[in-house]
Amino acid sequence: MVYKSASKEALLTEKETLLKQYEQYKAKGLSLNMARGKPSPEQLDVSMPMLDTLHSTVDYNAQDGLDCRNYGELDGIFECKKLFAEIMGVNPDSVFVGGNSSLNMMFDTISAFMTDSPYNDLEPWFNIKDRKFLCPVPGYDRHFGITGYFGFEMITVPMNSDGPDMDIIEKLVSEDSSIKGIWCVPKYSNPTGITFSDEVVKRFANLKPAAKDFRIMWDNAYAVHDVNDTPDTLLNIVDECEKSGNVDMPIVFCSTSKITFSGAGVAAMSASKLNMDFLKKRYTYATIGYDKINMLRHAKFFGDFKGLKKHMQKHKELLSPKFSTVIDKLNSNFKDNGIAEWTNPNGGYFVSVDVYPGTAKKVVELCKNAGVVLTGAGATFPNSMDPEDKNIRIAPSFPSVEELSLAMDIFCVCVKLAAIDKFI
Amino acid sequence: MVYKSASKEALLTEKETLLKQYEQYKAKGLSLNMARGKPSPEQLDVSMPMLDTLHSTVDYNAQDGLDCRNYGELDGIFECKKLFAEIMGVNPDSVFVGGNSSLNMMFDTISAFMTDSPYNDLEPWFNIKDRKFLCPVPGYDRHFGITGYFGFEMITVPMNSDGPDMDIIEKLVSEDSSIKGIWCVPKYSNPTGITFSDEVVKRFANLKPAAKDFRIMWDNAYAVHDVNDTPDTLLNIVDECEKSGNVDMPIVFCSTSKITFSGAGVAAMSASKLNMDFLKKRYTYATIGYDKINMLRHAKFFGDFKGLKKHMQKHKELLSPKFSTVIDKLNSNFKDNGIAEWTNPNGGYFVSVDVYPGTAKKVVELCKNAGVVLTGAGATFPNSMDPEDKNIRIAPSFPSVEELSLAMDIFCVCVKLAAIDKFI
Numbered sequence: 014m015v016y017k018s019a020s021k022e023a024l025l026t027e028k029e030t031l032l033k034q035y036e037q038y039k040a041k042g043l044s045l046n047m048a049r050g051k052p053s054p055e056q057l058d059v060s061m062p063m064l065d066t067l068h069s070t071v072d073y074n075a076q077d078g079l080d081c082r083n084y085g086e087l088d089g090i091f092e093c094k095k096l097f098a099e100i101m102g103v104n105p106d107s108v109f110v111g112g113n114s115s116l117n118m119m120f121d122t123i124s125a126f127m128t129d130s131p132y133n134d135l136e137p138w139f140n141i142k143d144r145k146f147l148c149p150v151p152g153y154d155r156h157f158g159i160t161g162y163f164g165f166e167m168i169t170v171p172m173n174s175d176g177p178d179m180d181i182i183e184k185l186v187s188e189d190s191s192i193k194g195i196w197c198v199p200k201y202s203n204p205t206g207i208t209f210s211d212e213v214v215k216r217f218a219n220l221k222p223a224a225k226d227f228r229i230m231w232d233n234a235y236a237v238h239d240v241n242d243t244p245d246t247l248l249n250i251v252d253e254c255e256k257s258g259n260v261d262m263p264i265v266f267c268s269t270s271k272i273t274f275s276g277a278g279v280a281a282m283s284a285s286k287l288n289m290d291f292l293k294k295r296y297t298y299a300t301i302g303y304d305k306i307n308m309l310r311h312a313k314f315f316g317d318f319k320g321l322k323k324h325m326q327k328h329k330e331l332l333s334p335k336f337s338t339v340i341d342k343l344n345s346n347f348k349d350n351g352i353a354e355w356t357n358p359n360g361g362y363f364v365s366v367d368v369y370p371g372t373a374k375k376v377v378e379l380c381k382n383a384g385v386v387l388t389g390a391g392a393t394f395p396n397s398m399d400p401e402d403k404n405i406r407i408a409p410s411f412p413s414v415e416e417l418s419l420a421m422d423i424f425c426v427c428v429k430l431a432a433i434d435k436f437i
Numbered sequence: 438m439v440y441k442s443a444s445k446e447a448l449l450t451e452k453e454t455l456l457k458q459y460e461q462y463k464a465k466g467l468s469l470n471m472a473r474g475k476p477s478p479e480q481l482d483v484s485m486p487m488l489d490t491l492h493s494t495v496d497y498n499a500q501d502g503l504d505c506r507n508y509g510e511l512d513g514i515f516e517c518k519k520l521f522a523e524i525m526g527v528n529p530d531s532v533f534v535g536g537n538s539s540l541n542m543m544f545d546t547i548s549a550f551m552t553d554s555p556y557n558d559l560e561p562w563f564n565i566k567d568r569k570f571l572c573p574v575p576g577y578d579r580h581f582g583i584t585g586y587f588g589f590e591m592i593t594v595p596m597n598s599d600g601p602d603m604d605i606i607e608k609l610v611s612e613d614s615s616i617k618g619i620w621c622v623p624k625y626s627n628p629t630g631i632t633f634s635d636e637v638v639k640r641f642a643n644l645k646p647a648a649k650d651f652r653i654m655w656d657n658a659y660a661v662h663d664v665n666d667t668p669d670t671l672l673n674i675v676d677e678c679e680k681s682g683n684v685d686m687p688i689v690f691c692s693t694s695k696i697t698f699s700g701a702g703v704a705a706m707s708a709s710k711l712n713m714d715f716l717k718k719r720y721t722y723a724t725i726g727y728d729k730i731n732m733l734r735h736a737k738f739f740g741d742f743k744g745l746k747k748h749m750q751k752h753k754e755l756l757s758p759k760f761s762t763v764i765d766k767l768n769s770n771f772k773d774n775g776i777a778e779w780t781n782p783n784g785g786y787f788v789s790v791d792v793y794p795g796t797a798k799k800v801v802e803l804c805k806n807a808g809v810v811l812t813g814a815g816a817t818f819p820n821s822m823d824p825e826d827k828n829i830r831i832a833p834s835f836p837s838v839e840e841l842s843l844a845m846d847i848f849c850v851c852v853k854l855a856a857i858d859k860f861i
Contacts, residue, residue: 049508057506061493064730068492069485082481082698084473112536113728120723127552128563128587139552139563155722162722163552274506277730298579298586299544304537304728306488306701 015350016436024437031430035383038423043384045420050203050362051411052275052328059327060273063314067306081305087296089281090305092312097281099318100236101265102249107283109292112303115268115280119230120159121299122264122282122292126193126226127163131261131291135226138163138193147185147195149177151365151393151404153203156196156232160395167395168192172205174356176213183220190223194230200247201235204365204393204406206358208245218253220262228288229263236267237325239360240332251283260285269311271362272325279304279311335409335417339364342421352432364407365393372431373402379427385420439774440860448861455854459807462847467808469844474627474786475835476699476752483751484697487738491730505729511720513705514729516736521705523742524660525689526673531707533716536727539692539704543654544583545723546688546706546716550617550650551587555685555715559650562587562617571609571619573601575789575817575828577627580620580656584819591819592616596629598780600637607644614647618654624671625659628789628817628830630782632669642677644686652712653687660691661749663784664756675707684709693735695786696749703728703735759833759841763788766845776856788831789817796855797826803851809844 014027067073073081075090088094089110098105111118127139138144146160150169160167168185170177176199186192197217199209209217217229231250239245250263261284269278284292315321340357343366347353355366368376373390380387388406391397407424409417438451491497497505499514512518513534522529535542551563562568570584574593584591592609594601600623610616621641623633633641641653655674663669674687685708693702708716739745764781767790771777779790792800797814804811812830815821831848833841 051508054504054507057504060506061497064492068488073485080478080481080700082484082700083478084475084694084699114724114726117724124548124552128548137563139561155725158722162719270508274730275508276504276506276726277728295586298582300538300541301579302538302700304701304731306698307728307731 016433017351019436021437024433028430028433028437031426031433034426035379035430038426039383041384043419043423045384045412045416045423046386047408047412047417047420047424048386048388049411050271050408052271053331053411053413056328056331056410057274059324060314063273063310066313067310073306073309075305075309079305081309084301086305087293087300087302089303090308090312093279093281093308096312096315096318096321097267098283100267100321101233101281101283103251103265103283107285107289109282109289109296110303110308111280111282113270113276113278113280113307115232115234115266115270115282116155118280118282119156119232119266121295122230123159123163125292125295126228129291129295130226131287132225141191141193143191145189145192147182147192148395149195149197150395151204151406152196153198153232154388154392154397156230157395160196165193169395172202172207174207176207176209179213179216183216186220186222186224186227188223192222193224193226194228196230196232198232198234199250200233200245201238201358201361203234203361204363204404206356206361206363206365208247211248214248214250215253218250218257218259218262220259222262227262231263231265233265233267234271235361237322238271238362239325239329240336241329241359243359245359261287264288271328272321273311273314277307279308332410334414336364338414338417339407339409339421342418342425346425346429353428362408362410364409366405366407367403368405368428369432369435370401370403371435372428373399373405375431376405376424376427379430380424383423383427385423387424440857441775443860445861448857452854452857452861455850455857458850459803459854462850463807465808467843467847469808469836469840469847470810471832471836471841471844471848472810472812473835474695474832476695477755477835477837480752480755480834481698483748483755484738487697487734490737491734497730497733499729499733503729505733508725510729511717511724511726513727514732514736517703517705517732520736520739520742520745521691522707524691524745525657525705525707527675527689527707531709531713533706533713533720534727534732535704535706537694537700537702537704537731539656539658539690539694539706540579542704542706543580543656543690545719546654547583547587549716549719550652553715553719554650555711556649565615565617567615569613569616571606571616572819573620574819575628575830576620577622577656578812578816578821580654581819584620589617593819596626596631598631600631600633603637603640607640610644610646610648610651612647616646617648617650618652620654620656622656622658623674624657624669625662625782625785627658627785628787628828629780630785630787630789631780632671635672638672638674639677642674642681642683642686644683646686651686655687655689657689657691658695659785661746662695662786663749663753664760665753665783667783669783685711688712695752696745697735697738701731703732756834758838760788762838762841763831763833763845766842766849770849770853777852786832786834788833790829790831791827792829792852793856793859794825794827795859796852797823797829799855800829800848800851803854804848807847807851809847811848
């Protein structure tokens with residue numbers, strides 16, 4: 014039914030049907046969760062053999078002979094640097110391997126700039142009272158959380174199907190030196206699932222920021238995370254920035270949180286010498302080094318990048334039917350009726366749904382009351398403020414296909430229920 | 438020979454003998470290291486069975502059913518909290534379990550206070566232009582490194598045999614609200630190996646700081662690290678602060694870096710609700726949670742605190758002969774001749790030697806040229822400035838007893854060589 018062109022009577026009948034369906038779902042007392050991009054237990058199972066790579070009778074030395082059990086090696090073991098270098102498409106020497114969280118490395122990076130600067134003639138960001146950060150929306154709530162915590166004014170930039178609106182970004186960064194950076198998930202973006210086009214990456218690399226310490230936080234979280242056989246490709250920001258001379262602008266992050274274990278993976282970053290010297294100056298005081306045994310465990314498990322890519326096929330096989338389920342449900346419920354729009358990503362962890370404007374909060378609440386937990390409405394915007402109250406992030410990875418199918422049925426009923434009142 | 442009362446002729450003969458010995462050592466082309474408090478490979482070996490506690494066919498759930506492989510549980514799994522609570526003598530609910538480095542948690546703590554405050558009416562420390570931190574000396578170089586990095590003026594306080602000079606501390610903190618904290622290694626202190634007396638702990642708990650946000654960084658790194666059968670005991674700072682009403686003053690840290698693996702242990706902290714709420718506010722944005730698989734591995738390996746203490750006996754057996762070697766060499770070379778003084782600790786990782794004033798740098802250099810690497814002279818002081826140029830930290834844990842014995846022979850010759858010139 015196309016609500017816009019339906020009669021009031023037809024809408025009222027439809028609403029009654031929807032309410033009946035909703036109450037039936039509610040009566041089931043379900044507990045389904047599509048809130049966070051958490052791998053399913055089956056996905057975690059595929060990495061269990063990694064735990065067997067290191068045990069009490071095997072060699073615990075890195076390839077250079079370093080005893081991984083002891084202190085040392087601030088930026089990680091070489092075999093892990095090499096693996097991450099291939100994921101990020103950078104030189105191994107530019108890689109810093111950290112703990113289990115790339116989010117933590119992003120936080121540390123912003124934190125470093127807050128109280129210190131790589132440039133003698135610039136102030137730490139704490140002293141920039143009107144410091145600002147660009148936030149493409151919808152985007153990743155935990156990114157916005159970091160710059161929110163550090164008191165940045167967060168300027169939203171619309172996300173298009175090929176990346177953030179570069180016209181707006183080029184204008185803003187060239188005019189305002191208090192804009193210190195931008196958050197990006199350039200491949201299979203969180204939550205829209207789109208990948209930045211070559212042109213967008215090139216325009217990023219050729220930005221002319223007013224602030225010398227403007228940084229692109231390039232969170233390549235889903236670099237190898239395809240969910241079907243038509244994967245996206247992402248132009249290499251580091252290469253492009255070398256061509257444009259903006260080598261110090263990008264800082265690239267990735268991790269194995271969604272490759273091996275979300276709770277016990279390994280994270281890494283890569284940046285120019287100026288940036289890494291600046292950050293290592295901090296890390297030198299912050300730690301003696303991260304968990305090298307877990308680094309070695311990962312390096313031994315994968316062998317090389319080819320092994321890692323082969324491993325990712327297993328995730329793809331588990332995720333593919335889940336993404337299909339979500340897209341199929343959306344298609345069968347909302348195709349051409351104007352109540353919802355969504356993306357159909359080739360990878361990543363999310364499907365972004367724009368429900369009818371002004372109803373996202375209502376949809377999330379209706380779902381919750383029927384036992385389906387969604388990411389909070391507005392979470393994909395800084396300070397959880399979605400001006401049109403329409404974006405909802407669907408995370409299909411954790412539930413089983415059966416649970417997901419049921420959860421999506423409920424979701425679709427809720428989307429219709431919330432929308433129909435706007436037409437009656 | 439007592440240099441002070443020896444004739445010039447006797448001293449010159451002695452110097453010649455020493456030089457001959459020194460050149461003989463030098464000719465051996467040795468490479469010995471007593472620089473850092475690194476466990477020996479044999480010590481790391483005793484924890485190897487821990488790697489077998491988790492493999493692909495065992496349960497990976499925490500006792501509350503949480504899948505340790507997945508995201509979640511910001512402050513760590515309960516069984517690990519419980520273990521650390523017993524090490525620190527605190528309530529498990531007050532414990533935050535982190536990554537592999539307690540130093541990192543200390544850094545994060547200072548970092549949190551730099552840009553934020555738990556008190557609405559107080560400024561973040563970044564805004565306190567003359568911020569100061571108290572540093573008992575000799576002390577731990579990495580502590581001083583953190584407050585140095587964050588631009589604190591570091592005020593040294595002499596360490597006595599029962600802890601830092603409390604008369605000075607009481608006076609300073611009560612008078613100056615820009616003094617924001619003090620570094621402490623209260624048990625088997627780094628480097629002197631002394632343990633704070635009950636009276637010192639009580640005086641700490643009863644401090645009346647001018648700064649409401651004055652914090653005692655209580656780094657209980659060697660809580661269970663005895664090296665002989667006459668262990669020290671430390672009064673519980675948290676209990677004492679509860680009695681005195683200063684609950685928000687202490688922040689306690691510990692780790693398994695010198696219990697299991699220095700490169701892959703688990704760290705933890707404990708503090709009052711006000712402090713933990715303040716720090717968790719930061720951690721909520723900084724990470725989704727630390728490595729729970731490694732936490733579980735530790736919890737399974739030890740079983741309980743009794744198991745952990747039993748495990749520490751193995752370290753004691755390995756470390757005991759090394760500490761004896763150092764003390765025996767010092768005794769046989771310097772007893773009553775006035776060239777060196779040292780401590781004889783019951784635990785920890787160091788022996789602190791005060792060589793003849795004005796010769797520590799020279800001793801370290803002589804040792805280095807003969808193939809024996811020591812902690813840099815002055816390292817135990819803020820900004821590496823030892824005003825008397827006399828303190829040297831000996832770290833006996835890493836070399837074998839044979840290597841250590843030889844290294845100490847060389848060290849003793851170098852101490853004498855450096856001193857004798859002061860008398861000729």
